[in-house]
Structures are given as structure tokens and as C-alpha cells.
Amino acid sequence: MNQASSELKICERCLPSGKNTPTLVRYPNGRECKLCTFPFDSYSYTSNHTAFHTIACPKCAAKNMICQVCLNDFEHGIPMHLRNAMKQLVNEDADSVIPKNDMMKRFVGLSSKQVAPLDINKLKNADSIRKWKVRELPYHSSINNTKGTFFLYNIDSTLTEPQIVSQLIVVTHNNLERENVVLHINPKFRIATLTFKRDAQLWAQKLISILPKFKTGTAVEKCYLTLRGNRIHLTACTPEELDTQNINLEEEWEGPVKKIISKDAQAIGSDSIKNNQKIKSKSKSKSKANSNPHTKSKSVRGRHRLSL
């Protein structure tokens, strides 16, 4: 019992800050612990006209790193549920929740599993560590806003990284070196990020000028790359630190993405119609054939070659 009393865990915020030391009253086995329901030596004191009681046993308090009086985090003074949410946000293991059943509470109370303390350094980068949500991805950004990083979507799941890179090299007339390209693919979400190791700005501008463009909305311009009958759409990767491997799996993420892609396809179709009308080279019926983007894009690329 004496040993237990020496283990009193009360945080600074609950203790009076002034010079007057309060009288601590001990009640041997006076209370039932709020967490494990075992009896423990309860203490009470008054400070600033308010009565304080220890309501959790010292063992539970030490284990969960909480204050015995306020049940907040011992160091930072935040509630347990908030601490838990913070930990989950930085992809750490969450603390075990207090079970509902009384027997289970006691069982957990007897175990000596220590809760991990909050890692402040990790919390500082909470914004970047946390998982990206599908709707936070830059589907709606304009290609002209790029700072050397591209965001690719509508990548067919059969395509591999070397295939896309080699197509890029072909598009740039073998000027682009393979070692210079950094491509991170997430096949599940069919997205990727593309950067260059050297001269990122320069290469980005070059790629924008080479690749065929289409407009969605008034100010949003995107590019696409055709590969084996599939169109890969390119936009600027606006949050540049985007990690394609670290994306939160949400239900129904596919619906809105499909909508965006079909909208893009429409935009490409209407753009190519306009172009064809200008050039007056092909009949409308052929350019309308959205179902076969391969042939159409060929014609568009031909136009680009002409303009170059």
C-alpha cells in the first residue's frame, strides 16, 4: 500500500501552482478505478476552492500515461481520445480502447501493456504523413501550373512503368534519357507521379509543348499521352509531395474519378472536332469516333508535328 501511494501520478496542471501546499487526504481502498474497476488508495485535496480526487488507480494511470485526477495525457494535457486520434493520423498503432465488459476491464487492468508516448517530431509532419484521400488528388489542376512534377491518371492496369517511360522517350524523339525519369505508379488507383531528376522545369515545359492538349472548363488545360490505345491524362501535381503509394482506400472512389475521365474524353472529342474543322482534312464522322482514341490521337499528333 505504501508502495502504491508513492506512485501517485498527478500532472502539473491539476496541482496548485501557488506556494500553499494542499492537504492530501488518503482513503485506503477508497474508490473504484474508472478504467479497471479495481479498488485503489484514493487521494483528495482542494485547490482554488475545487475538490480534486484521484479517480484512476496509479497502475492504470502509469500504463496509459494519464493523470490520475483529470485522465488527460500526463505530458501534454490532452484527452485520451484526442491522443488516440493523433496517433492514428500519423499511422501509429492506436491505444487499446477501454473494454465495455467489467471482467474484460479487469483483465486489461492486470495486464502491463504500456501505451506508447506521443511522438512530437512525427506529429510535426502530420500533414505529409497522413494518408491522401482520393478527392484530394489533383484531378482538376491545370497542366500549366506545374513546377516540374506531373500527375498521371487513367493509366490502364496492364501498363507497367517501363512501358510508359519508353513511350515518353518516343514522344520526345529520344531526347529524354531513361535515367532522368522518375515515375511512381499506383496500379490500384491507376495514377502515377512523374518527375525528372535533372532540369525538371525545362523538361516539364518541353513535354507540355509536345503533348496534345485539351481544355476542361475555362482555365483548366490538361495533356494526354496515348499508349496502346489508352489515353493517359496528365495534369500538374499541385501538392508536389504527393505520395502515390500512401492513399487512403475509400469506398466509391471510382465513381467520381470515372466522371472526371469521361468529361475529359468529351473535352478531347470536342477539341479534336474543332481542330479538324480548322484543318478541314478529315471528315467529321471519323473524328467523332471517340471509341477509337488511337486513330484520332494519331491525327492530332500529326497536326502537332505540322505545327512544329
Next chain:
Amino acid sequence: MTGNWRERPAKVQIQESELPSSVPPQTGLTFNVWYNKWSQGQSGSSRFVNPYSLDSENDAGVTNGDKEKRIHFCLYFAKGMCCLGRKCKYLHHIPEADDFARLALHSSALDCFGREKFADYRDDMGGVGSFKKPNRVLYVGGVTGALNNKNLKAHQIENRIRFKFSKLGELDSVRYVENKNCAFVKFKLQCNAEFTKEAMGNTTLLIPTDKEWDQRKEGTGLLVKWANEDPNPAVRKRELEEQTQETLKAIKQLVANKEGAASQKRKVEHIEDELDSQVNRGEQRTIEDGSILDQALLNKLKQKRMVISNKKKAISVTVSKPNPVLTLVNQYSSDDD
């Protein structure tokens, strides 16, 4: 008498002589002193309408509790029956954002009236509530009883609920479920939900212009309890998103605080270093000049340093080993005898 409650003393809600008896109205044959309940016989509905109700605009005011900087609210005030008025040692106003901040910092295990919360909710979701997770949603039932079986349309009932509850704190949303005849009221702040649960429990939904106003005490009053989590997946998603945003905000604050504390610590160290260097210089000067003035300065500096180090010591001692500092009074329980 509306306006800012900070500029006036709190009103006495009822006189002490008018306070109701602590014995509830007779619903059985014998009175059980231990449980404060009537037992035996046909126990009719034990619920009754609280004859008093909180008039949040007129009753709020400054109390002794405000002067003593207490943070908990008066439970009797919430029920509209505090006979102390400005002499009350608890707060007499509707909880606001800064009250919420103070309460949250004080303890996560006490509600806004200073009552201890529990790990789990009661089986009927009544009572003080749980400290495991913040809950800002209240279930409001017993609407028919609170209206004395008056027939009203759904939107009328919803408007009445919204009107009555919005006086007790900023609402987030009100949802009236017509075919279940109950409502879910969500507040912006957790302490408002705690306060309202006590203030609106067992009150009538009738208003003085109703015909039934005079018979309001014959109804059963509202049944206000904690709400379970909304099972609607869309709502859950939104709530999760809100929670993430709040957590991110809290993280930013925490990190900022930590950095602030660290820089302060550095500052203290810096000052100490400076003091040391000054002390050294002072010593050098005393050696060089042998003047008494510098000695006085030195003493002052030493005292300052003592205060700083003492403070540090005191904190560390009280945290780790309170026994030698604090006087211990043993209260033996019957077990020890």
C-alpha cells in the same frame, strides 16, 4: 432584462422556502429512504414535469463563482431552481467557448457541473455520460408527453424543439424523426450538450399561448438522453472528416505549444547563462574594485537565480514525490478496523 450577463448579478430563481420537498411525489405505498423512491403498489409513471425552468436570458448573471474563478456550472441553475442567486459558488450562465476551453483543460473526466463521468454510458443512455469519446448529440424523446398529447405538425414540433434548445447553446443541427416521434439535437460544444441535458430534461414543450399551458404539469416532460452514434455511413464519413480536421488543428496547436515551451526554456537557460556571466563579471569587478555596490547587485542576482531554481525544484518534487511535501492525513476505512 436581457443583455450581457457579465454586467449584472445573477437572479435568485426561487426562494428557499419555495424549494420542493426532496421526497418525490407519491407513486407507491412505502417510501424507501435509501433509494429516495416510493416502492410497492402500482408504480405509475414516476416521471413528472419540472415545475421550474431555466429562463436563460433573464436568470444568467455574475455569481461568487465567477469571482473565485470557478469553472463548473450550477446544476440547480440549469434546472431553474437555484435559491442562492449571486451568492452561488457555481456559475450561472450558458456555457460559452472559453468556458469549454477551461473545462477541457481542467479534466476530461468531469462534466460541466463537475460531476464525474464514467467509462461507459448507462444502459438507458441517461446520466452523466462517458469520458471515452466526446458526445455533442442529445436524443430528445417523450415529445407527446411534453406536449400533453396536443396534436401538432412535424415542422411545428421541430421548430419548438429548435427554439427551446437554441437558447441553451449554439446548435449544429436539429433532426426530428417524424415516425419515431423523437429528435436529435447536435450542439457545437460538448459542454452545451451536458448543460442542456439537465436543463431540458423533464420540461414541457408547451408555450404560454397554448390552451394546455395551465395543465402543463400534468404531462410527463421531455426525455433527454445521450444519443448513440449515427449509423448513417454518409454522416459517419463527414464526422470522421471533421474529427480529422480537428485533430490536425489540435496537433498544430500542440506542436506550437511545445515549440513555444522549448523556446521559453531556451530563454530561461539563456537568462541563466547571462546571470552567470554577469555574476562572474560582478565577482571580477569586486575583486578589481572592491566596491560594496557590486556586492549588492550580486546578491540580487543570486536571489533571482534561487527563485528560478526553487521553482523548478518545487515542481519536480510535487510531481514525483508528493508525500514529503504535502501533509498526509489518513482516513481509515472500516476495512482497516
